Amino acid sequence: MLVDSHCHLDFPDFAADLDGVVGRAREAGVGRIVTISTRVRRLDGLLAIAERFPDVFCSVGTHPHHAHEELDISAADLVACARHPKVVAIGEAGLDYHYDNSPRAAQEQGFRAHIAAARETGLPLVIHSREADGDMAALLRDEMGKGPFPAVLHCFTGGRDLAFAGIELGLYVSFTGILTFKKSDDLRAIAAALPADRILVETDSPYLAPGKFRGKRCEPAYVAETAKVLAEVRGVSPDEIARQTTDNFFRLFGKVPRSIGRADQSTQSAPSELRSA
Numbered sequence: 001m002l003v004d005s006h007c008h009l010d011f012p013d014f015a016a017d018l019d020g021v022v023g024r025a026r027e028a029g030v031g032r033i034v035t036i037s038t039r040v041r042r043l044d045g046l047l048a049i050a051e052r053f054p055d056v057f058c059s060v061g062t063h064p065h066h067a068h069e070e071l072d073i074s075a076a077d078l079v080a081c082a083r084h085p086k087v088v089a090i091g092e093a094g095l096d097y098h099y100d101n102s103p104r105a106a107q108e109q110g111f112r113a114h115i116a117a118a119r120e121t122g123l124p125l126v127i128h129s130r131e132a133d134g135d136m137a138a139l140l141r142d143e144m145g146k147g148p149f150p151a152v153l154h155c156f157t158g159g160r161d162l163a164f165a166g167i168e169l170g171l172y173v174s175f176t177g178i179l180t181f182k183k184s185d186d187l188r189a190i191a192a193a194l195p196a197d198r199i200l201v202e203t204d205s206p207y208l209a210p211g212k213f214r215g216k217r218c219e220p221a222y223v224a225e226t227a228k229v230l231a232e233v234r235g236v237s238p239d240e241i242a243r244q245t246t247d248n249f250f251r252l253f254g255k256v257p258r259s260i261g262r263a264d265q266s267t268q269s270a271p272s273e274l275r276s277a
Helices: 018-027 040-052 064-069 075-081 104-121 133-144 160-168 185-193 220-234 238-252
Strands: 002-007 030-035 056-060 087-096 125-130 151-153 172-175 199-201
Touching: 002 199, 002 220, 002 238, 018 030, 018 220, 030 040, 030 220, 040 056, 040 075, 064 087, 064 104, 075 104, 087 104, 087 133, 104 125, 104 133, 125 133, 133 160, 151 160, 160 172, 160 185, 172 185, 185 220, 199 220, 199 238, 220 238
Parallel strands: 002 030, 030 056, 056 087, 087 125, 125 151, 151 172, 172 199
Antiparallel strands: none
16 A cells, blocks of 8 residues: 655645545555645535545644745644544645745744644644755754654655754655656655655645656655655555555654544544634
């Protein structure tokens, strides 16, 4: 079994084909999907998708692009939302200095609130970091000094220093289709060097389709291509990389059940004050 630990099934790209997308993922051997929150006030939409499919789960959080829009949402609000049985992670949150769509001070403030929620709930924090390696490493060290929290550096494209700073702090590192791109030699070298018990795979779909599918909408089934390349660069079989990354996923995302039945479905809603209009 493989896991797509990070995608965005609530994005418009999937609206007309959601059943097909999830079905193709199952056919490709993807046994769990985590669809990731980018705005807390849109959580109800994510929950509707997660409740529709027994093998789909979600997170709650505010992407750094939107940090300035949801600064009024506190760590306590995130913790309250995380009580829903289908919410299995906090985030994605972090620092994005490539686009700077949100002021950097707002990104940091929001990120620290998400860290506090991850620390309190014990749920993994899904970290977005782009062109912010130095500040990210410093902030993570500072926050770990206040108390540990589980986390993953998602869609990793940073440098070796950030990757191993994350490992030192107990984090996991997750790879997308970028790992398969022709110009990603440095990234593949990092992926080859990381401890086997700290690596994950994801799609970040609908973006970043692996090389085999470049130019197409990415979807969770394509995580198999990223896993194949990860196996090649690490010198192990595809079956072994599937076992390793799936075991790592369940260790980090401890709220996701290894077996699924009807009882895992829920109709509980997000707190009313956080629902979108």
